[in-house]
Amino acid sequence: MLFWNLNTGRNGWFANMDYYRLLEQLLHELNGMGNFDLQSLNSILAEMCRLLHVAKGVTSVYATPALELEGKGEHFICYDSGVSCHEELKERLLTPANMVVTCSAYHPDDAEPWTDIEVQRIQLIQKMIVSFLNRSRLSTVVERLSYYDDDGYRNLRYFVNRIETLGHAGRLGGMVVARFNLRHLSLVNHQVGRKAGTIAIQNYFEAVQSAAGENGLVCRMGGDNFVMMCSREAEENVLCVFHGYPVIYDTETNDRVTISATAGIYEVPSDYSFSGHGDIMDKIISSYQHGKLDGKESVVFYTEQMMDERENIMRIQQLFQPALEREEFLVYYQPKINVDNNDLAGAEALCRWQHKGRLVPPIEFIPVLEQNLDICKLDFYMLDHVCRDIRKWMNEGRRVVRVSVNLSRKHMIDADLFEHILEIVDRNHVPHEYIEIELTETTTDVAFRDLKRVVGELQSAGFYTSVDDFGIGYSSLNLIREIPWNVLKVDKSFLPAEKNDIASRSSIMFRHVVAMARELGLEGVAEGVETSEQVEILRKNCCTIAQGFYYDRPLPKEAFEDRLEHHVYPAF
Ligand code: C2E
Ligand code: MG
Ligand code: MG
Numbered sequence: 001m002l003f004w005n006l007n008t009g010r011n012g013w014f015a016n017m018d019y020y021r022l023l024e025q026l027l028h029e030l031n032g033m034g035n036f037d038l039q040s041l042n043s044i045l046a047e048m049c050r051l052l053h054v055a056k057g058v059t060s061v062y063a064t065p066a067l068e069l070e071g072k073g074e075h076f077i078c079y080d081s082g083v084s085c086h087e088e089l090k091e092r093l094l095t096p097a098n099m100v101v102t103c104s105a106y107h108p109d110d111a112e113p114w115t116d117i118e119v120q121r122i123q124l125i126q127k128m129i130v131s132f133l134n135r136s137r138l139s140t141v142v143e144r145l146s147y148y149d150d151d152g153y154r155n156l157r158y159f160v161n162r163i164e165t166l167g168h169a170g171r172l173g174g175m176v177v178a179r180f181n182l183r184h185l186s187l188v189n190h191q192v193g194r195k196a197g198t199i200a201i202q203n204y205f206e207a208v209q210s211a212a213g214e215n216g217l218v219c220r221m222g223g224d225n226f227v228m229m230c231s232r233e234a235e236e237n238v239l240c241v242f243h244g245y246p247v248i249y250d251t252e253t254n255d256r257v258t259i260s261a262t263a264g265i266y267e268v269p270s271d272y273s274f275s276g277h278g279d280i281m282d283k284i285i286s287s288y289q290h291g292k293l294d295g296k297e298s299v300v301f302y303t304e305q306m307m308d309e310r311e312n313i314m315r316i317q318q319l320f321q322p323a324l325e326r327e328e329f330l331v332y333y334q335p336k337i338n339v340d341n342n343d344l345a346g347a348e349a350l351c352r353w354q355h356k357g358r359l360v361p362p363i364e365f366i367p368v369l370e371q372n373l374d375i376c377k378l379d380f381y382m383l384d385h386v387c388r389d390i391r392k393w394m395n396e397g398r399r400v401v402r403v404s405v406n407l408s409r410k411h412m413i414d415a416d417l418f419e420h421i422l423e424i425v426d427r428n429h430v431p432h433e434y435i436e437i438e439l440t441e442t443t444t445d446v447a448f449r450d451l452k453r454v455v456g457e458l459q460s461a462g463f464y465t466s467v468d469d470f471g472i473g474y475s476s477l478n479l480i481r482e483i484p485w486n487v488l489k490v491d492k493s494f495l496p497a498e499k500n501d502i503a504s505r506s507s508i509m510f511r512h513v514v515a516m517a518r519e520l521g522l523e524g525v526a527e528g529v530e531t532s533e534q535v536e537i538l539r540k541n542c543c544t545i546a547q548g549f550y551y552d553r554p555l556p557k558e559a560f561e562d563r564l565e566h567h568v569y570p571a572f
Contacts, residue, residue: 015051019121022048026125030132045078048125049105052118055085056106059129061099068100084109089119091126095134103129153205153220159227160277162217167274174270176235179284180208180242180263182224183298188249188257190448196249196257203247204259211237227284232267242299264288266302286310293367316368319355324381328354331385332554333403335563336525336547339538342569345545346402348438349386350554351378366408375408380424382406387428387435389557394430398564404436404466404487412450418457425463432462436487440468452483459484466525471513480520488517492528492548496537507537514543 025044049057057080062073085106092102103126107114114122147158166172182204189197201224209218212230216238220226230238244260264287266280283302290309291300323329329351336346353360369375383405393400411417425435437458439451455465466487467479471494480488496507510526517524526538529548538546551569 018051019048022051023125026128030128042078045125045129049079049081052122052125053108053111053114054079054105054122055083055108055111056080057104058106059101059103059133061101061133063099065094065098065100068102073100081108088114089122089126091123091130093130093134101130101133103133149220149222151220154217155219156221156227159217159219159229160281162229163277163280167277167280170274172268172274172280173272174232175229175268176232176238176265177227177229177268177280177284178238178242178263178265179221179225179227179281179288180261181226181288183260183262185224185259188259192249192255192257199251200247200249200257200259203249204241204245204261207241207245207247208238208261211241213237235267239299260298262288262291262298264291264300264302282307282310289313289371292371313368313371316365317372317374320365320369320374320378323353323355324377329378329381330354330359330556331382331389332556333560333563334547334554335552335560336404336545337551337569338544339535339546340544344401344563344569346404346436347560348404348547348554349382349406351382351406352554370408370410373410375410376414379405379407379411380420383421383435384424384428387425387430390430390434391428393561393564398561400434401564402434402436402464404438404464406438406440406468409440409451412454417454418461421458421463422461433464436464436466438466438468438489448482455483455485459486469527471509480517480522485522487525488513488522489525489527489547490514490517490543492526495526495528495534497534510537511541514541518542 022044026041026048029041029044045057048054057078059076059078060068060073062068067073085108087104088107089105090102091104092100094100105122105126147155147161149155163172163177166175182201185197185201188200192200205218205220205226208226208228209216211234212218212228213234216228216230216234218226218228228238242261242263244258246256246258248254249257264284266283266287268280283306286306286309287300287302290306291297294300330353332350332352333347334350335344336348337343338345351362351366353362353365366375366378369378386403386405390400390403414420421437425432439455458465464486466489467483467485468489469491470480470488471491490510490513494506494510494513496504496510514524514526523545524543525545525547526534526543527547529535529538529546529550531550534548535546535550538544552563555563
């Protein structure tokens, strides 16, 4: 009996021998000394499970601890006896790369508990498996994961890799490569909800992918930004999708929305000599930026001249911070005049950049600064300088007029925008009624609710708010119906050029826009007034305030101070 126990029992001599033999084989495999393949590893582990009375062995790899909680990972079952069982021993390792590897041993429901020695052995094997996966398997898992983003789209690394492969093989020539962004997506999110937006993105992605054909590839850079490549034959189809394609956003009702894209495209010439993926990426990005900046064409093809523009953009972005610190940005003031009595009624602060002896106009740098959030720094700088000037004028006992400051729509993502404005104005001890905040309506990125909130906050603190360039942007009527602005600045394109132009479309629109502003209790300001005929039109239509070259161009501070002194403009 004793002999039987020693030699054949659960921890008997034979069992020990088998265990050590298997352990040696396992070590051999895991250390890479054997001709490693998953099958032989699995058969060793299966034998060990049988020997140690483990009903099932499961190893899992999760990309992050969060995905572990959701149970989303890769699972390998090395052994499954098929009997009913439950998880009992689990080894878990959080790797330095923030991945999680677990190895679980399942105990058969109807069997005796594991002995202490069995438990020790099972745990040792689990530790070996987990650390092996950490070392070897992880590198492949990491690689695989690094080519896909969290939503399962192929990512930029994947794309770059493909470009490198094709480029080195000399097979990029004749391909079409593009970077694109979904247009008006925030509007889709806003109107039909975020979930619908996500479905729409996925379906649009699939439409591009299918238009790109077999050799095509579409990868996501992040959010609604994508890159793609296809053959020249597929280009036409892809362009159709870029110009507008109806995609389903509600899988239950099959409701559809038309989505188009802003795209920068590079048609790789057939004799193209590859010099690294950076060259291709630069070309698609510069044509894309060109489209974004220009705003006229949404699909833009790369030309050599765009490379210079891109360099210019990068140069401005690099120069910006030091220029801000050196206070190279100057406030110019353009007077606003009351056309009834020719009195100075206010001014608009406009930025000029004094750089290397040249006065750079805003059109050359503001669109560039709007590409990142640098524009916000500039706007706060301008507001601060305007406040300093007003404070100075008040201290000098001059008459002070209300000054309007332009704020880019990029500020709308700043949840503390109002507090920032308040801090700047109060720090300079400027009464709030001297400050007007101008916001444009030209962007389609309508963070409508945020805009409404900010305007409300500004007004309740006694600031003036105006909608700038009214009429040329998006959703104009909605914008003034929903948001209680104080001032409406009618864009210069509405101002009739000639007096006898009275029946023209713009003339009719101008009349109606001004009348509507008055009805709504808004102060109307006409921008771009250049001639006495236009002043006459303003008077006739009861639009009291004019801003334009007819009276003054934007003036340096000192010249504007003169206007504050002698503030009545001569009647003509
Ligand atoms: P805006 O806010 O609509 O400013 C009015 C623009 O019209 C100014 O151009 C002004 O010089 C120009 N203008 C005024 N009167 C006339 C006229 O009679 N005829 C014509 N043809 N133009 C006239 P500017 O100073 O070049 O500024 C262009 C735009 O740059 C501004 O348009 C504004 O959107 C932006 N901007 C300027 N300064 C700032 C700033 O500090 N922050 C932000 N975010 N944007 C700014
Ligand atoms: Mg303005
Ligand atoms: Mg304007």
